[in-house]
Amino acid sequence: MSEYAAKDASDALARARELGSSVRGSGRWYVRYQVIFGCAAALCVLAIGLLHHPYGVALGTGFWVVVIAGLSVYSARQRVVGRGFALRHGGLIATWGVLNGAVLAGGVTWFPGVAAWWVPGAVAVALPGLVGGFLAARR
Amino acid sequence: MTRPGPGTHPRHGLDEVIHAPVRFSVMAALAAADKAEFAFVRDTVEVSDSVLSRQVATLEKAGYVAVTKGYVGKRPRTWLALTADGRTAFAAHCDALRAIAGGDVADG
Numbered sequence: 001m002s003e004y005a006a007k008d009a010s011d012a013l014a015r016a017r018e019l020g021s022s023v024r025g026s027g028r029w030y031v032r033y034q035v036i037f038g039c040a041a042a043l044c045v046l047a048i049g050l051l052h053h054p055y056g057v058a059l060g061t062g063f064w065v066v067v068i069a070g071l072s073v074y075s076a077r078q079r080v081v082g083r084g085f086a087l088r089h090g091g092l093i094a095t096w097g098v099l100n101g102a103v104l105a106g107g108v109t110w111f112p113g114v115a116a117w118w119v120p121g122a123v124a125v126a127l128p129g130l131v132g133g134f135l136a137a138r139r
Numbered sequence: 140m141t142r143p144g145p146g147t148h149p150r151h152g153l154d155e156v157i158h159a160p161v162r163f164s165v166m167a168a169l170a171a172a173d174k175a176e177f178a179f180v181r182d183t184v185e186v187s188d189s190v191l192s193r194q195v196a197t198l199e200k201a202g203y204v205a206v207t208k209g210y211v212g213k214r215p216r217t218w219l220a221l222t223a224d225g226r227t228a229f230a231a232h233c234d235a236l237r238a239i240a241g242g243d244v245a246d247g
Contacts, residue, residue, distance in 0.1 A: 010240040012236050016167035019183060082172055
């Protein structure tokens with residue numbers, strides 16, 4: 001390798017930082033994904049828990065299917081998958097799954113139509129997406 | 140002050156495969172992602188398709204970049220990603236650059 005000056009090395013490192021920053025910016029779509037996921041999860045739980053049966057279940061489930069289909073198309077169209085995506089997404093889905101299961105099971109069994117259960121439950125199922133989006137936005 | 144002997148200068152830590160400007164840029168771009176689409180890397184690094192193809196082939200041959208092909212709907216897509224070896228090599232290359240930039244050893 002020929003002569004390589006400190007200035008060349010600094011320039012190369014600056015270029016690497018610039019490119020890294022640009023690529024990370026293009027991976028920020030996952031912030032939007034998580035926030036939409038969280039809000040939709042909350043609305044779905046509220047519809048299932050507070051609207052009259054069977055309309056609440058039909059509306060909540062239908063809404064959820066449409067949102068997930070839209071988010072799937074949105075993510076498939078992205079050009080960059082950020083660092084640690086698989087782990088973060090797996091964590092989001094697992095946490096939401098546990099919370100959603102607990103809120104739905106408890107609510108349907110013991111608190112049908114009780115806002116004092118379903119509203120905090122909706123907030124709980126929204127948290128994985130909202131917290132994940134907040135943390136991703138800060139990175 | 141003593142000058143270092145042959146082989147001790149941090150420039151010897153530079154990876155010749157990564158050192159070329161376009162390949163360095165490709166590695167730097169991919170280091171910030173799990174994977175990125177070929178066209179995205181092309182636009183980010185600001186090179187043509189053919190130049191990027193050639194440089195990626197070199198990086199792939201060195202075991203630093205993995206190329207996967209797939210479809211989104213009917214549209215073909217090529218994804219580029221750093222391998223574990225590629226990440227290690229790029230980190231070592233950047234360490235060498237930092238050592239040179241830090242000027243711990245006289246250049247030459």
